[in-house]
Amino acid sequence: MPVTIAELAQALDAQSWGEQSLQVTGAAEPDNVQPVEGDGGVIALAMSPKYADALKPGCMAILAEGMDPEAYGLRAAIFAPRPRLVMAGLTRAFDPGPDIAPGIHPSAxxxxxxxxxxxxxxxxxxxxxxxxxxxxxxxxxxxxxxxxxxxxxxxxxxxxxxxxxxxxxxxxxxxxxxxxxxxxxxxxxxxPEESGIEEIRRTLGERAEIKAQHWTRIxxxxxxxxxxxxxxxxxxxxxxxxxxxxxxxxxxxxxxxxxxxxxxxxxxxxxxxxxxxxxxxxxxxxxxxxxxxxxxxxxxxxxxxxxxxxxxxxxxxxxxxxxxxxxxxxRMDTQMEIQKAVRRLPRMAQQLARLQETVTRLLEKG
Structure with missing residues (x-):
């Protein structure tokens, strides 16, 4: 069921602007939202300037706090203090859920x-x-x-x-x-006997004898x-x-x-x-x-x-x-240092090879 801009803003605990009585029937990205015709339509999700650039004049939109709806020529807007949280409330409002008829189906x-x-x-x-x-x-x-x-x-x-x-x-x-x-x-x-897995856990990889094994369900x-x-x-x-x-x-x-x-x-x-x-x-x-x-x-x-x-x-x-x-x-900081060191390995290998060549020549001269 459609809701008005005022009702949707109240449900999302957000501030609204513009024509409060316009009805919202759904939500979409700005590229797919057309200007409002008649009493309402689809609201655009434009919660940052990079998305708002695609807005068409005459639309309804959800904007981030601080954005100017008049600059985009909007008819109505809702301001999102925390955009993804507003997205959660908005999608919940328009999600019909699975198509399951009331009651118990006769084939159940x-x-x-x-x-x-x-x-x-x-x-x-x-x-x-x-x-x-x-x-x-x-x-x-x-x-x-x-x-x-x-x-x-x-x-x-x-x-x-x-x-x-x-x-x-x-x-x-x-x-x-x-x-x-x-x-x-x-x-x-x-x-029934110690398994190969248990053996290598105990010995850290050493295997005394490999034998046939049978697995019994627990x-x-x-x-x-x-x-x-x-x-x-x-x-x-x-x-x-x-x-x-x-x-x-x-x-x-x-x-x-x-x-x-x-x-x-x-x-x-x-x-x-x-x-x-x-x-x-x-x-x-x-x-x-x-x-x-x-x-x-x-x-x-x-x-x-x-x-x-x-x-x-x-x-x-x-x-x-x-x-x-x-x-x-x-730890993540340790892993980042490890990755940096790994990226240096080819250069270090080249340096080591040159060092080996230098040492070999010195030994030959000596």
Whole structure:
């Protein structure tokens, strides 16, 4: 539904200017926004001068504080004190969410013991197992499956093709993007005798004898526990615990293609970007940011407020508050010095070669 400039500014907790009654029907980049015709139209996102240069006279726009709407010939404007935060509110206002019809689709298969909260919407070909509890206001898209005894809080949104295994517990306002899988078995196996992996960990690479080995499954008896306001990206996977549950804290946001192993603990308000992998039994503190392709070794601890740069490989414990980068990950300033030294290596090799030639000639003369 369209909203007026005045209503949108109030919803975004921002100041407005110009024709307050103009109706906003959507948002777009300045290049794609035409002047307002009639009572309203699309608002342009022009929150810095480099974007505002593309504005056409007669438009509506969201500007950064301090920008002059009259200079751009606008009919109305909203001023963003913190542009990306305003973007969050704006996109929320115009996002219709997944197309899930109210009620329960007749093709859904729901066990008689399952409890479905008031106002929940369940799409076609959904399968809900025994003793599942779905909170009020949940929206479950097509081809989702939810296993025995799992519990979802209120206002969950599960997009198409999500797989939630048995014994998964999630808080309120969970969002899971298409194809994600929560609660699959952990990758945990053992050999009757000491395995080659255990041997090289003990000897740091020395192998006495290479023998045939047979892997025996360690079954996953734990579940997955997820807090409130968690988002899980498309095709991400979270393994269930071996004995205790794998845990994801409240407010944590997980990008696409992220892998969390069995018994992992992720704290509150973390940000895990695409292709992050956290190995079994690792513990990640609160407010940690792991950039794309970061890997975390098994059985280590990453402290609160750590930020790991892209493609960092974390093999040892990281103290709270540290900013790290590289493979193996070290303090970011140390890694920058390492990179500078690496860039100097070709020149240093040339200098060493000339020095060797000089020494050789001196020795020959001597």
């Amino acid at each position: 298969v729901i066990d008689d013991s399952a409890q479905i909260g008031e106002g929940a919407a369940i799409g076609p070909f959904v399968v809900i197992g025994a003793d599942v509890v779905i909170g009020p206001g949940a929206r479950i898209a097509s081809h989702v499956s939810i296993g025995r005894g799992s519990r979802l809080g209120r206002d969950a949104i599960l997009h198409a093709g999500v797989r939630i295994a048995h014994g998964v517990t999630a808080g309120d306002r969970l969002i899971v993007q298409p194809g994600a899988s929560i609660g699959g078995d952990g990758f945990s196996f053992v050999t 079954h996953s008896l734990g579940g997955v526990e997820i807090g409130d306001d968690v988002e899980i990206g498309a095709n991400s996977t979270i393994d269930r615990g071996t004995i205790r549950s794998t845990r994801v804290g409240s407010g944590t946001k997980i990008d696409n293609l992220v892998m969390l192993g069995h018994n992992v603990v992720i704290g509150d308000d973390c940000l895990l970007c695409s292709q992050v992998g956290v190995a079994g039994s690792a513990r990640v503190g609160n407010r940690v940011v792991l950039a794309g392709k970061v890997g975390v070794n098994d059985n280590i601890t990453v402290g609160d407020d750590v930020i790991a740069g892209g493609a960092s490989k974390i093999f040892t414990r990281v103290p709270a508050g540290r900013v790290i980068l590289g493979n193996p990950a070290v």
